[in-house]
Amino acid sequence: MSELVVEDLYTAYGRADVLCGVSLRARPGEITCILGSNGAGKSTLIRSILGLTPVRRGRILFGGEDLAGRATHEVVARGIACIPEGRKVFPKMTVRENLLAGAYRERNARARAARIEQVYAAFPRLRERAAQIAGTLSGGEQAMLSIGRGLMADPRLLIVDEPSLGLSPLLVRENFAVIQRVNQAGVTILLVEQNVKQTLSIAHRGYVLSQGRVVAEGSAEALRADPEVQRAYFG
Numbered sequence: 602m603s604e605l606v607v608e609d610l611y612t613a614y615g616r617a618d619v620l621c622g623v624s625l626r627a628r629p630g631e632i633t634c635i636l637g638s639n640g641a642g643k644s645t646l647i648r649s650i651l652g653l654t655p656v657r658r659g660r661i662l663f664g665g666e667d668l669a670g671r672a673t674h675e676v677v678a679r680g681i682a683c684i685p686e687g688r689k690v691f692p693k694m695t696v697r698e699n700l701l702a703g704a705y706r707e708r709n710a711r712a713r714a715a716r717i718e719q720v721y722a723a724f725p726r727l728r729e730r731a732a733q734i735a736g737t738l739s740g741g742e743q744a745m746l747s748i749g750r751g752l753m754a755d756p757r758l759l760i761v762d763e764p765s766l767g768l769s770p771l772l773v774r775e776n777f778a779v780i781q782r783v784n785q786a787g788v789t790i791l792l793v794e795q796n797v798k799q800t801l802s803i804a805h806r807g808y809v810l811s812q813g814r815v816v817a818e819g820s821a822e823a824l825r826a827d828p829e830v831q832r833a834y835f836g
Contacts, residue, residue, distance in 0.1 A: 603629045603664065603680065603757035603789040605650070610659035610669075612649045618657070619645045621813045627758065632780070632790040634800045634821070636834070637810035643793045644686070646810070647762055650791075651683060652676045663758065678706065680757035686766055690743050690750070692736025696727055699735050699746055703753030713753075720749035723779055741772040748779060758789045765796040777803055797834040801825050809833075 605627040612620040620642050627633040637643050648654035650661055652673040661669045668676050682703075691699050700720055704713045721728040724745040730738060735746060744764065751759055761780060765773040773796065781803045784790045794800040801807065801821045809817040809830060817827055824830050 604662075605681075605758055605789070605791065606660075606662040607646075607650070608660040608662070610646075610649060610661065611657045612645050612654055613657045614645075614654075619813050620649065623659075623810070623813070623815055625808045625815065625818070627789055627791045628806070629789050630784070630787060631805040632784050632792055632803055634804040634807035635791065635793045635810060636795070636797055636800065636807055636824075636830075638795065640812075641810040642813040643810055644762070645813070647683065647760055647793060650676070650760065651681070677754070680755075681760065682751045682754040682756035682758070683760040684747050684751040684762060684764065686762040690735040690738070690746050692734070694735055695732055696735055696738070696746055697731045699750050700727070700753050703750035704755075706754065712755075716753050716755060720752055723752070723782070724749055740767055741769070741775075744768060744772065744776055745779075748776065752783065756788060758791065759783065760791045760793070762793045763795065764792075765794060765799060773799060797830075 607623060607625045610620050610623040611618055623646060635643055645654060649656050652671050656669045660667050663679055663681065691702060700717050701713065704716055707713050726742060727745055727749055730742060764776050777799055780790060792800060792804060801824060804821045806820055807824050808815050817824060817830055
């Protein structure tokens, strides 16, 4: 099972709680989105799930196992991968080397080769740029590389943080289409975004965070129709 369940989560920096009783569920095979403006607690939620920021209280269940308090490498070993905000490729490594870094836990050379072919099939431009230094790629190509590197881990749950950040509308549509195809291939997606319209067009369910609390939740259709969500995000 690839279900993620967050129960009554509190995470603090110093004495100040940033997440205050957050509960949510990312169902297997679905795209679940986390919406919210800057400072809502979205990044802290991701860091808590990945074990990068200690949890003060609550549980983070994945496949029935509580990951709260686990080290990041243990979380990754359970089948959770993250595509970070701002792409963050390894700029002095080639495209191929970046992709292989995403499969560092896979010891089988044939499995690594099969995964890299799957990434090249999704992003033909990365095949063309395989020997190019990643830091010289365009912003859109680095976004493709970041997604491809996340897929190289063969994750059961893929956390995608702000995939539209700094990209043109055309590249945003392309990346969201890839995320949707990844989900249709069976990967559970937790999509953290500010681009509400684009996100709700592909998500199954979602949650809205504000000041570290869940203030709205429901199906994508219900969130689009919610008057509070409309006022906050659609004017």
